[in-house]
Structure formats: structure tokens, C-alpha cells
Amino acid sequence: MGGLSMDQAFVQPPEHRPKPTLTEATGIPVIDLSPLAASDGVDALAAVVGAASRDWGFFVVVGHGVPAETVARAAEAQRAFFSLPAERKEAVRRSEAEPLGYYESEHTKNVRDWKEVFDLVPRKAPAVMADGELVFENKWPEDLPEFREAMEEYDEAMEELAFKLLELIARSLDLKPDRLHSFFKDQTTFLRLNHYPPCPSPDLALGVGRHKDAGALTILYQDDTGGLDVQRRSDGEWVRVKPVPNSFIINVGDLIQVWSNDRYESAEHRVSVNSEKERFSMPYFFNPASYTMVEPLEELLSEENPSRYNAYNWGDFFSTRKNSNFKKLDVENVQIAHFRTGVVV
Numbered sequence: 001m002g003g004l005s006m007d008q009a010f011v012q013p014p015e016h017r018p019k020p021t022l023t024e025a026t027g028i029p030v031i032d033l034s035p036l037a038a039s040d041g042v043d044a045l046a047a048v049v050g051a052a053s054r055d056w057g058f059f060v061v062v063g064h065g066v067p068a069e070t071v072a073r074a075a076e077a078q079r080a081f082f083s084l085p086a087e088r089k090e091a092v093r094r095s096e097a098e099p100l101g102y103y104e105s106e107h108t109k110n111v112r113d114w115k116e117v118f119d120l121v122p123r124k125a126p127a128v129m130a131d132g133e134l135v136f137e138n139k140w141p142e143d144l145p146e147f148r149e150a151m152e153e154y155d156e157a158m159e160e161l162a163f164k165l166l167e168l169i170a171r172s173l174d175l176k177p178d179r180l181h182s183f184f185k186d187q188t189t190f191l192r193l194n195h196y197p198p199c200p201s202p203d204l205a206l207g208v209g210r211h212k213d214a215g216a217l218t219i220l221y222q223d224d225t226g227g228l229d230v231q232r233r234s235d236g237e238w239v240r241v242k243p244v245p246n247s248f249i250i251n252v253g254d255l256i257q258v259w260s261n262d263r264y265e266s267a268e269h270r271v272s273v274n275s276e277k278e279r280f281s282m283p284y285f286f287n288p289a290s291y292t293m294v295e296p297l298e299e300l301l302s303e304e305n306p307s308r309y310n311a312y313n314w315g316d317f318f319s320t321r322k323n324s325n326f327k328k329l330d331v332e333n334v335q336i337a338h339f340r341t342g343v344v345v
């Protein structure tokens with residue numbers, strides 16, 4: 001299934017292979033967002049989101065207001081797409097210059113991931129978003145009309161949720177509720193569909209190698225298979241995020257870490273695979289305009305708390321990272337740590 005066959009390219013270095021038994025993440029915050037709908041208790045909710053962003057960098061949300069049918073339709077369209085014959089998926093294949101569409105050879109930190117993906121950008125994004133040499137144009141699979149419709153509906157729901165979360169994050173940092181909104185005027189947000197086929201060597205390979213998400217926020221749907229592992233901040237252990245029905249997993253990305261000057265931290269995570277069951281997930285990567293210069297927000301800085309990062313350009317960072325995930329390179333992946341003040345690169 002999925003056309004992948006195990007070879008050396010997938011083998012993780014011994015220190016990054018998953019242990020056969022893994023602790024379930026106890027204590028990962030599950031946050032009910034329903035107070036938002038009532039506009040009541042928003043400050044208390046923001047405080048809970050802030051504590052989760054600080055202590056875990058990850059949390060689960062329920063009561064989020066995204067209709068169950070919207071999620072079910074998208075999940076069904078995702079399954080239908082990945083079960084197409086290889087030549088139909090080939091027809092919407094991503095290339096180096098056109099980074100959207102189908103791909104089965106992503107690398108994380110130069111090791112191949114055991115997965116196939118499909119990337120698309122939201123309807124509201126310009127159909128063609130020039131970013132240097134890259135052309136961000138959606139490739140829709142022919143003869144699967146319900147696929148496009150389902151994804152557009154899902155994207156819209158994700159965007160609404162993303163702005164609500166952004167506001168909660170801003171409030172939790174004692175910023176104006178819409179302080180971060182303007183960065184997202186010309187978003188580089190994208191939706192990724194992941195399919196992890198059963199893997200004959202789950203002890204050697206990973207569905208996605210350990211990494212931190214580079215953008216602002218990720219809203220992740222996962223099916224009931226399980227496999228997402230997060231590195232727990234308190235002790236560095238890898239713990240499994242248990243699937244919760246009708247929920248999304250939220251993680252703060254590197255941009256929020258930088259904007260908050262390390263008040264919040266983007267957590268390292270990875271996907272373990274298993275030999276029996278395929279797994280589907282859909283991360284929505286909420287990213288700002290490519291021209292955004294990323295640096296700690298001045299309201300959060302003081303003499304006692306000086307800026308810990310030099311400003312960097314989001315678009316440059318993003319295209320360099322995308323390129324290094326497209327193929328195996330001999331150079332280290334770009335990371336925000338390279339922009340820490342006092343670091344010589």
C-alpha cells in the first residue's frame with residue numbers, strides 16, 4: 001500500500017529510532033474552547049492556552065466549533081485521494097518549482113519519511129503566489145470533484161479556528177487581541193494531507209522524523225490510529241498523543257516562540273508508524289506573509305528581558321526549509337536557533 005518499499009533511505013540513526021514501548025502523554029492539556037462562542041470567560045481561557053503553550057507547546061482542543069461533517073468530508077476525500085492508482089496521483093505530483101500536490105519522498109533532516117502527502121493552499125490565498133522561483137498553484141485531482149469542495153470547506157473552517165487561537169495566544173501574552181493578525185494578511189498557510197501506510201520496519205523508520213514546525217500555529221486532525229509523539233518538556237521523554245474524538249491538536253510553532261521571545265516554546269515531535277494499520281492526518285500550517293520579518297515583539301522586551309533573536313525573513317526561511325524537505329541534502333536544515341543573538345553562523 002502506498003507504493004513504498006523499505007530501504008536504507010528510511011532508516012533513522014540509532015539514537016532517533018522509536019523505542020518499542022512508549023508512554024502515553026498524561027497531562028497534555030485538553031482545552032474546551034466553547035467559552036469563545038459565549039464570549040464569556042475568554043480571559044480565563046487565554047490563561048489556560050498560555051500555560052499549555054509554555055509547559056507543553058502542544059494542547060488538544062474540543063468544543064472548537066468546527067462542524068463534525070466538515071471534518072468527516074475532508075477525511076473521506078483524503079482517503080479517496082490516497083487510494084487512487086499511482087498514475088492518478090502521479091498526475092498531480094509536486095515538483096521542485098511547484099511545491100503543491102502529491103509527493104511520496106519527503107525528507108526530514110535528510111532521512112526519508114514513511115509517508116505520502118498532498119499539499120494545497122486555501123481558497124483565499126492568491127492562486128499563484130510568487131515566492132522567488134516557487135509557484136504555489138493548487139493541483140486538483142481530476143475526476144474527484146468532491147475532493148476540492150471538501151478541502152475548500154475544511155480550509156475555511158481551519159482559518160476561522162486559527163484566528164481564534166491567534167487571538168487567545170495574543171491575549172495570553174497581554175497583547176492586544178488582534179496584535180498578531182496583520183502578519184497574516186497575505187498568508188503562506190497550507191494544508192497537508194498525510195498518509196502513513198503500514199510499515200514493515202516500524203523500529204527503524206518514522207512517518208515523520210523529529211522536527212519542530214517552523215510556522216506560527218499548526219492545527220492537526222489525526223484519525224484514531226495514533227502515532228504522534230511529542231517530546232515532553234519536563235523530562236525530555238517521547239510521549240504519544242492519544243487520539244481524542246472530535247478534537248484537534250494544536251502546536252505552537254517556531255514563529256510564536258520567536259515573537260514571544262521564548263515565553264512559549266515550539267516542541268519537537270515526530271510520527272511513529274506501525275506494521276498493521278495505516279494512519280491519516282491533516283496538519284493545517286498557519287503561516288504569515290512571506291515578506292514578514294520575524295523578531296520578538298517589542299512590547300515583550302525590556303532591559304531585563306532583551307531580544308533573544310535577530311530578525312529573519314519568513315519567506316526565505318520557508319523556501320529554504322521546503323527545499324531541504326524535497327530531497328536529501330548534505331547540509332544541515334535551517335533552524336531558528338541559527339538566529340539566536342550571539343550565535344555565529
Ligand SMILES: O=C(O)CCC(=O)C(=O)O
Pocket residue numbers: 192194208213220222227228269270271281282283
Ligand atoms: O501526522 C502527524 O500527526 C503530524 C505530522 C507533522 O508533524 C507534520 O507534518 O509536521
Ligand SMILES: [Fe+2]
Pocket residue numbers: 211212213269
Ligand atoms: Fe510537525
